Amino acid sequence: MILHIDGDSFFASCAQAVYPHLRGKPVVTGSERGVVTAASTEAKKLGISRQTSMYEIKKYFPQCIIVESNYEIYELFSQKMFAILRRYSPDVEKYSVDEGFVDLSGVLKSRRREGDWAIGWGGGEEDERRRLGETIKNEIEKSLEISVSVGIGPNKSIAKLASNFQKPSGLTVVKPEEIENFLKQIPIEDVWGIGRATTKLLQNYRIKTAGDFAKKDEKFVRAVLTKPGIEIWHELNGEYIFTIDPTVKTSFQSISSTHTFTPPSSDKNFVYSQLVTNLECACQKARLYNLHTNKISFFLKGQDFSYKYGAIDLPEKTATPTVIMKKMHGIFNTLFQQGKLYRATGVILSNLSKMEDVQESLLEDQVQTGKSSAVFGAIDGLSRKYGERVVKTGSTMFLGKQKHVKGIGLPRFEVEV
Template sequence: MKQKKNIPDRVIMHLDMDAFFAAVEQLDNPEYRGKPVVVGADPKGGRGRGVVSTCSYEARKFGIHSALPISQAYRLCPHAIFVRGRMQRYADLSHQIMHILKNYSPVIEQISIDEAFIDITGSLKLFGSALEVARKVKNDIFQQTGLRASVGLAPNKFIAKIASDLEKPDGLTVCEKNNEKAFLAPLAIRKLWGVGARTEERLQKMGIQTIGDIAACDVKTMTKKLGVWGFGLWKLANGIDNRTVGSGHRRKSISEERTFYEDVADYAAVEKTLFKIADDLSRTMRRKGLKGRTITLKLRLEGFETFTRSKTITDFVYDVDSLRAVAIDLFRKFPMKERKVRLVGIAVSQLNTLGGEQLPLFDDSPANNEELEKLLDELKQRFGEDVVTRGVFLKKKD
């Protein structure tokens, strides 16, 4: 266990339940304990469709992991115990765990059913050192639920999340203040948020193998070779993450809309406006740390007739490409009947706060796009709205 003295003044805890769904199944079914358990779709003897939701550590020894096709999981370990999952049971235990965390700090940001950030800076005078708080939290969870959790302690959210993953299961890992770069330096570049297989390959071609290699690079060189995305990687590699732990009431939806000066019959112009709305809404959602699953198109036609069309997707998103694609698809499917458009808008609901959100399960490119958009936001904030814009919004020269 990596435990050091002089815990920093600002202490962020990241708590991650170990193999949560599978651990609950082993908790409730003693005969499952010590055996490979896979929670997900029905394998149907190796012919099933769908993916693995999670699996026990015993199953991971056979190469099974989250998002693996269930048919492949069956081939890797046909004698595993395959269960469909019980979301209500998992949700009930999640609620109990979050309630335990509230005993130690009111500043909590739950980022999924089985993990959360907790700012315990103001709790140290009441409960002792950060290590003591972490141990108490882990012990309370085990005593009250029978489940194990891994915890990371660090000066910021990014490093706390990395720390919680280093000594699973039942881990407790600490990164001290002023030791951020040394803590990160030996870790593989895949530990950085947003670095998937393709980005890893590109960095390795540049001679970069570890996070420390990125931190040692000149920031101008990283930006020149990788654009604003390189700047973001450099910041993370140097342990820079100033985000606060969010808490409070969750809003139900967020939206943007535009009213045309005159009713518009040019549907290509309407689609371009939808792209601009998606871009603005995406920036607002990133700034507020929001994602959503239901995307709604609002249309007001000539004569003030107003219509809405919605689509709910699998993943929580806030990237402009997803918002634009769904909104334009809904627009193209709407029976316009040559009517003019007075107003268009996009709303996103079924929101979920962002925090240190996990990377997409199937592809790393959406995460890269999201981080790129965040960095574009930062450039605009520093140097003005007109410093950079999307090519689609540029006016064509006559």
């Protein structure tokens, strides 16, 4: 028995949890990209959807609150959500930052041995699967103050369709005997793994719903589709094909922080402050994962969409931005062109390794390094207690010197795994 959990308007929901004054108000994220990346339930009621341009938001929906994406906050919420899921079952697969699958079969068998619940799909509204789903859903929503939807079914495909059936904050359980009627209500394009091209192909055969597809005989499916489509067909017929992958990713190829600012600027100090802000945020992300780096690259993006790149190779690995800034500033000076308008900066940390695997250098000033690590460790603690970037380096002081149009929030972060 598989449970699928999906965060409702996850980015916007996280923003409302972090900033309580946003709750109950129409909130959209994505100001740095120029389009909506997530819209709160209140914003969706106004007719706003993903990919709505920020121009349209400002013109037609002035009541909306625009929030900049903050991928570090999203990742923290994600970690907490999956930590809760793993308390119920070791078989948890993180499919994306805001959704995952849980195999609850072992949990139910354990409870049966303990005499808590009976196994089986019987029991109507008091079915043990529904009660377990409600327990997990309620704990996540209460602990994180975000909305999630849960679907439960005999396999991944059915569970994923079920979680999307009663959004937001829905819980749908699909029993084996209910699959046929359930799939009649699902448009074929909503089936997990069925893309636009396959949808168009199947519609040419008058297949409009997932139910239409499931009723086709296997000979037809094998003649028309390739292996992925055949496997989906088996799952829609109640078979268990796609297994849970509980592997937790512990290695990272890179960490990046980028930010687009509006309006563009030719102010050298302002652009450098933006670059340093990205560096600080990327290093904070590295420390969060207990990582060090000695390869740093960064870029300046012009208003004309041209790029200038810089690269830094350090003799020793670090997660302290002040160490990197010593070399970054000189390279920045050679890249920056006076009078040119810039619209974005970005920093990428690569060649990452765990801090405990980093050997101390005999040449580096270990006392100074220890002091810097202690300072930024304290800053991380203050950030967790009082909010992100409550303490900043002096190099970012010029951010306030230019009138800057933006939403609530911080630069975006990405972890490549």
